[in-house]
Amino acid sequence: MLKRMTVSYSDSFKGLSTEVWWLALITLINRAGTMVIPFLSLYLTEHLHFTLVDVGWIMSAFGVGSLVGTWFGGFLTDKFGYYKVMVCSIIVTGVLFIGLQYLETFAMFCLGIFTVILAADVFRPAMFVALSAYSKPENKTRSVTLIRLAINLGFSAGPAIGGIIITSMGYDKLFWIDGVTCILAGILLLNVLHPKKARVLDEVVVENPVSAYSDGKFWVLFVALCLFGIVFLQYFSTIPIFYKQSHFLSEFDIGLLLGMNGFVIFIFEMPLIKWLEKLKYSKVDYMIFGTVLLGLSLVILNVSAWTGVLVIGMLLMSLGEMITFPFSNSYALDRAKNGKQGQYMALYSMSFSVSHIIAHNAGMRLVDGYGFESAWYIFTIISVVCILCFMYLLRRSN
Template sequence: MVLPFMTLFLTKDLGYSLSQAGWAMGAYGVGSILGAYIGGQLTDKYGFYYIQLYSLLGSAIFLFLLVFIEDYYLILVTIFLFALVADALRPANSVAIATYSKPENRTRSFSLMKFAINLGFATGPAVGGMIAQYAGYHWIFLLNTLTNILAAYILFRYLPYDDSYRPAKREATTPRGLSAYKDITYIKFIILTAIWGMLFFQLFATVPTYWSMDYGFSEGKIGRLLALNGLIIVLIEMPIVKRLEHLTNFMEMIALGSVMLVGGFLALNLGGGLPGMAVLFIVLMSMGELFSMPFMINYAVSRPDEDRRGQYMALYSIAYGVANILAPIGAMQVAEIYGFNTAYWIAFGLSILITILFLSMRKVAMTRP
């Protein structure tokens, strides 16, 4: 709920510039990278359960602090610490899903996780937009604090810890699987994933500010548009993934999702603030998410040996952390000098490039490390 309105909160409510808002979102990205790395290391060592629990509770504390802080540098530090703690959950949560699922239904399992996330996203931005418009942005942070605490309680109460969640001890003579940092094919995949994420995250990092500043969209209208993304995923992702989960060449599906990003940025640039074109942009970006993300995460979690899974998932999460840095900082800097449309034409060109590059990996990605 918080992230889609962060740049609007900083620019409209607190009066900071576009570039300052971009750097604040960049601080989120840096925290996300470190949090994912630390979370992956801790998950491989201690297991996924308590990493998830403490991440939810810790991130709630920093969200609560953002209700009261207005100094720019304190905001940067708090956003960084929030992302650090919050994104330690990502590798742990991915390992948890892989643990609970079987290889044959793993893509569907991750899609179910995304279904839950998008069910919240189908309502969160709409509710958040209304709250921001009629009560103020600070109430979004407070409400998000409460939902984090509630999620931690549900995990602790209804999915209690079991000793089987602890990683199995490995004999000293047993060789470990290939490190994620030495898997060249996986590194290439991670670089492309970071670029893909940078493009997709424009939906949350810069587009709300673009719609507000260039076309006068209200917070409520922006919230409803963003909620459409979650609603589309909730309604159609599971049936589509169920029909496609038998496919094993993940790169072809990821490339198909990247094609949708191409169409999305074309619609955004040619839309001219028309509501129908804004809806088309959301639909195309949502289809890009639907076709790419489940197969990205399945590839990432299926490629390594089990004792390296936390490390691989940490690197996967780091890719999105890098994207969270580059998405707002790069686009906002370009937008402040040359305008938002220039930034989105660059995104259009990059979308074409990564489509080609993902397709070029479809053979080599099938080989085991």
């Protein structure tokens, strides 16, 4: 039984190109390298002595930098190609991370974090276009899933490594190590994915490329993903507070619950995606199903005061995330073939940047004004609106 499961798990990774594996490793190093981010609020309040209001504005600058950077990345990718954009973004980000430690005033830090995240998120549309080029058409969804696996591993390892560095060496060394890891990822990219070495498996040349901004169906996808992101991001802002205040969980217990999300994704996402692809439903069908699971994960929190529902909710959310994100990304890559690929993938990534700008602030205000129970019902309704958007997309696709 165990042997069969192991073979099935390893089989889910077969057929992916060497270039996709290199891209996943570079993404893992890059995301693990951004270890400053999880400790940013602590650094700002304890080291620079900023107020919570100041920190809120700085995080808003973070979100706007992500939005602008993603848009700019799409523009640059269409103009100069994904390879040059990825190399420049990752190396410049490393240099800027090192410089961030020397900013001490509120205005300078707002400008600094905006610039760093702008440079970092230029990478995202270029990476998606590269992923499309390095993947065979039939492997695109699993290739996206592998990149997500790398991102999750990076985000899991980064905070742990960052905590050790801060404890043993201090914040200044954290900025240096953070920047250097980004630069090292850029050097690796230069060596293994140079156009003379990398194989392009799905090259798309469009004579008269369609603008993503004139693609009505893609705008429906954009709105749906914004709504999905607004609900999904509650698990990283308001729901930990709910765990603490309503269920009296310790920080350790909360960490275990949130860590379960990454563990479930790491173990099950690739085999799950491979199995779902065999069922031959459309990508939009899977997006609808994933959103249903996400909505259920919130409404179940109001069903019972039993602490076990928190585990059930986290598992439902994790399943919804594992299904919706890879298939929505693959859908976007397919649609991008008809137009300016950088522009399409920038718009796709921007939907989550918009979610970040709205989600945390909206969630906190709803909880503060109406309480947790009402907030979870409101976010469930937002999930339903998201499902309706996907259903409209499905209807228009037939």
